[in-house]
Amino acid sequence: MQRKQVIGILVNRNSGEAYAGLKIKHDFNLIYFNPEDINWRRRTIRGLYRTKYGLHYKSMPIPLVIYNRLYPHDSETIKQLMSLRPPVQVFNQITQLDKWIIYKELVETELEPYLPRTYEYDMAGLHEALADHQQVVLKPRIGRQGAGIWRLTVKPANQLKIEHELPLPILLPYSEAMMKLLHILMIPYTMIIQEYIDLAKADGASFDIRALVQKNRCGDWEVTAITSRVAEKNHYITNIYEKILLTSQLLSEYDYPTNKILACVEDLSITAAEKLEKALGHLGEISVDIGLDQSCKPWIIEVNGKPDKLLYGELDNPDLLQKVQTTPLEYASFLGSKKRRL
Structure with missing residues (x-):
């Protein structure tokens, strides 16, 4: 009888991903490990081995297919793994995406009409963005789980409304001195400037749409989950949310054109995944955050390279939680099966 295939999952130390309640019903076993668990001289790893019988630590040769869940990604480790012979396939090689690079890649494609205008942050870019749009969002180029986001709005009488992680917004003169002060506050981070999209509402609260796009057991991209976060009242970002629910449920409840929106979201998300894989290297999953404006036009707000499975x-x-967890593993098994046939 042929031995079960082993899929490696490269994780951060103490990530707890191995304890996600996954039910093993497939023809593969899993081993969770981190870069410190690799013995390069012997080409082995020691990790947390998972079968249908439970979990235990085990040493074994480096698996030939590895699903990267490190965040931030470790480029050197991944490069070393892929240079081994026989070759190791690593997918999701980049998990920490740079919003400016993502924008530059997608803006050259058919997705350009669905991208908020984005500027690389500097003083000249900020003046230009505010002149073009009157309201913009500043955010770190590298994700920080919703932290470090600012909204700036040009108001009458040459005033600038500033909203950050404060209970109340601040209204200050739109002056060169104020802009220099704002620039100093941005120094710890490398930022982008994004045209602000006034999101569609549910009971007066903004909501977004997150499409989880994963490769399946046939190696094809598919959207496995579409969910919405409903922001807390008076919050302009959905990272601070009151509830999460299936987008189909939310759209139907508030009389949005559900089928039309969901079809468009699926199309945009799969296209984004295909384009980004060509630019970034081997991917197996991403999530795409989409916002509807007041006319229900979808906008790609950002893309995540390591989707947060805890949301589900x-x-x-x-059933949905099981699906989003197992689909990348089925794709890994597909890759392994291809290697066995070669």
């Missing part, structure tokens, strides 16, 4: 645990939908 908040939905009380075990």
Whole structure:
């Protein structure tokens, strides 16, 4: 009888991903490991081995297919793994995406009409963005889980409304001195400037749409989950959210054109995944955050290279949670099966 295939999952130390309640029903076993678990001289790893019988630590040769869940990604480790012989396939080689690079890649494609105008941050770019749009969002180029986001709005009488992580917005003169002060506050981070999209509302609260795009057991991209975060009242970003639910449920409840929007979201998200894989290297999953404006036009707000699976645990939908967890593993098994046939 042929031995079960082993899929490696490269994780951060103490990530806890191995304890996600995954049900093993497939013809593969899993081993969770981090870069410190690799013995390069012997070409082995020691990790947390998972079968249908449970978990235990085990040493074994480096698996030939590895699903990268490190965040931030470790380029050197991945480069070393891929240089081994026989070759190791690593997918999701980049998990920490740079918003400016993502924008530059996608703006040259058919997705350009669905991208908020984005500027690389500097003083000249900020003046230009405010002149073009009157309201913009500043955010770190590298994701910080919603931290470090500012909204600036040009108001009458040459005033600038500034909203950050404060209970109340600040209204200051739109002056060169104020802009220099703002620039000093941005120094710790490398930022982008994005045209602000006034998101569609549910009971007066903004909501977004997150499409999880994953490769399946046939190696094809598919959208496996579409969910929405409803922001807390008076918050302009959905990272601070009151609830999460299936987008189909939300759109139907508030009389949005559900089928039309969902079809468009799927199309945009799969196209984004295809384009980014060509630019960034081997991918197996991404999530695409989309916002509807007041006319229901979808806008790609940002793309995540390591989708947060914990969100799906908040939905009380075990079947969906199982699907989003196992689909990348089925893709890894597909890659391994191809190697066996060669």
